[in-house]
Structure formats: structure tokens, C-alpha cells
Amino acid sequence: MSSTIRVRAVASGGTTVVQALINHPMDSGFVKNSKGKLIPPHYIEVLTFEHAGKKVFTAFWGPAVSKDPYIKFTFKGGAKGDDLKISWVDNLGKHDSLTAKLVG
Amino acid sequence: MHAPTTTRRFTLSLLATSCLATTGLLAMPRAAFAFDAPGWPAAAFSKKTEADAIAALYGQKLTASDKIRLEAPDIAENGAVVPVSVSTTLPNVTRISLMASHNPFTLAADYVLPAGTEPAVACRLKMAKTSDVIAIVESNGKIYGARKSVKVTLGGCGG
Numbered sequence: 001m002s003s004t005i006r007v008r009a010v011a012s013g014g015t016t017v018v019q020a021l022i023n024h025p026m027d028s029g030f031v032k033n034s035k036g037k038l039i040p041p042h043y044i045e046v047l048t049f050e051h052a053g054k055k056v057f058t059a060f061w062g063p064a065v066s067k068d069p070y071i072k073f074t075f076k077g078g079a080k081g082d083d084l085k086i087s088w089v090d091n092l093g094k095h096d097s098l099t100a101k102l103v104g
Numbered sequence: 105m106h107a108p109t110t111t112r113r114f115t116l117s118l119l120a121t122s123c124l125a126t127t128g129l130l131a132m133p134r135a136a137f138a139f140d141a142p143g144w145p146a147a148a149f150s151k152k153t154e155a156d157a158i159a160a161l162y163g164q165k166l167t168a169s170d171k172i173r174l175e176a177p178d179i180a181e182n183g184a185v186v187p188v189s190v191s192t193t194l195p196n197v198t199r200i201s202l203m204a205s206h207n208p209f210t211l212a213a214d215y216v217l218p219a220g221t222e223p224a225v226a227c228r229l230k231m232a233k234t235s236d237v238i239a240i241v242e243s244n245g246k247i248y249g250a251r252k253s254v255k256v257t258l259g260g261c262g263g
Contacts, residue, residue, distance in 0.1 A: 058215065062212055066230050071226070073222070089141040092139055
């Protein structure tokens with residue numbers, strides 16, 4: 001199965017801009033399905049980004065983050081070809097991770 | 105792949121899991137299937153008002169600041185996808201949180217920024233109805249806030 005994580009991390013001028021999209025329902029627990037039953041909460045709780053063995057960003061999310069979440073941030077350092085490891089874990093204990101290369 | 109040890113380990117892990125599950129069921133029947141990732145601030149995410157969420161997350165009072173730039177639409181046609189971005193010129197920022205004042209749970213997202221990560225973040229939030237988006241920035245251990253009203257024409261929390 002292909003990864004749930006799509007990332008684009010561009011290193012330039014001493015900083016790296018990271019943009020990521022994750023495939024995830026982010027069900028809030030307040031929405032009903034077509035049969036009128038509540039869809040149970042299912043959302044990512046923790047998303048982390050690691051560069052060169054150091055955490056550069058941690059997101060704690062609740063059910064109010066949109067479906068297929070998007071995130072953008074910038075960190076100092078990073079060079080073309082470096083690894084960036086992205087991992088998430090949700091409220092049901094499901095998880096995924098991906099190691100991507102920084103582009104120049 | 106099908107070596108006896110593998111099968112045995114698998115059986116053991118199944119046993120272990122079911123034991124854990126049973127213990128969990130007995131100990132806390134209402135939250136038996138809840139899983140909270142390590143570090144996730146569960147208490148803060150369960151609060152239903154701005155004041156409670158801020159107290160649970162930071163334990164201190166918020167000061168309004170004009171050094172925080174909070175961008176969100178004036179009118180969100182679709183409350184399920186409201187683009188929000190925050191940036192600040194405050195120094196030594198260690199954390200940025202986003203709240204929606206009239207959502208069922210106020211806290212929406214909480215970002216931890218280590219030294220070297222710029223104090224700017226963009227994401228997309230769900231908003232149940234017209235209310236304020238609040239950005240909270242922790243700088244030098246103190247918290248500062250900015251807010252913006254967003255009119256929601258179609259709520260993002262169903263119902």
C-alpha cells in the first residue's frame with residue numbers, strides 16, 4: 001500500500017520549508033453516516049518530523065483538524081538530499097511513517 | 105516465515121494482547137478502546153471552553169499581543185476546511201496552539217517548536233459555527249494570544 005504521507009521539503013538558503021499532506025479521515029465523532037449513526041472519532045493525535053536525528057516539529061491534533069490534514073512549517077538547516085522522517089499515530093493506535101529526501 | 109518460533113511468538117502476542125484488553129475493559133469500561141499517543145495533551149483536548157483549555161494546556165493567563173499575525177478567512181463557506189496560519193515576531197517561541205471558541209472541543213491543534221524551527225505554521229481546521237479562531241503563542245515561557253472572527257456559513261462538525 002502506498003504511504004498515507006505526502007511531503008515536499010525544500011532546502012534553500014539555510015532553511016527548509018516543509019509541506020505535508022496526510023490521508024486520514026479525521027473523523028470528529030460528531031458526524032452521522034447515511035444511516036443516521038454517529039461515525040466514531042478517528043483522528044491523528046501526534047505527528048512528528050525528524051531531521052538529522054532531531055525532532056524539528058511536533059503537532060498534537062484533535063478532531064477539529066480537517067480531513068486529509070495539511071501542515072506547513074519551516075526549520076533552520078537542512079540540505080538537499082538530507083532525510084526527513086515523518087511519523088503519525090492516531091487515537092486508535094494506527095500509525096504510519098515515511099522518510100523523504102529534502103530537495104534543493 | 106512459518107518456523108515454529110514465529111507461530112509461538114504470534115500466539116503469545118495474541119495472548120498478551122487479549123490479556124491487556126481484558127484488563128483494560130475491567131479497569132475502565134468507558135474508555136476501553138481509547139488510545140492516547142504518548143505526549144498527547146488529552147486533558148486540554150477534552151475542554152469545552154477557551155479558559156479551561158488554556159488553563160489545562162498552559163496553566164497561566166493569556167496576554168493579547170499585536171506581534172502575532174493570525175490569518176484566517178473572514179467568511180468560511182465550508183466550515184470543514186478553514187485555512188489558518190499563524191506567525192509571530194515574538195522571541196523564543198516554543199509552542200503555538202490554535203483554538204476555535206465555539207467548537208465542541210475548543211483546542212484544535214497544538215504545535216511544539218524546538219529551537220531552530222521558525223514560529224510560523226499553517227494548517228486547516230474544522231469549525232462547527234461562526235466563532236473566533238484563537239492563536240496562542242508561548243514565548244519566553246509566557247503566553248500571548250490573537251483572535252479573529254470567522255463567519256461560517258456551513259458548519260464543519262456535521263449534526
